[in-house]
Amino acid sequence: MDKLDSALAKVDGVEPEPDWMHAGPAQQELADELVLLIGLLLYG
Numbered sequence: 001m002d003k004l005d006s007a008l009a010k011v012d013g014v015e016p017e018p019d020w021m022h023a024g025p026a027q028q029e030l031a032d033e034l035v036l037l038i039g040l041l042l043y044g
Contacts, residue, residue: 001041008034 010020011031021027 001038004034004038004041008038 008031009017011027011034013019013023013027013031019027021030
């Protein structure tokens, strides 16, 4: 779970951590998928 949270922090477009990807559709899609995975692990 911590690794998914860490990955999300690096692609979510929110400071202070710099993102690993440039802003765009691919970055948003990856962030959305990570949010879904985290949600499934927590509540699924």
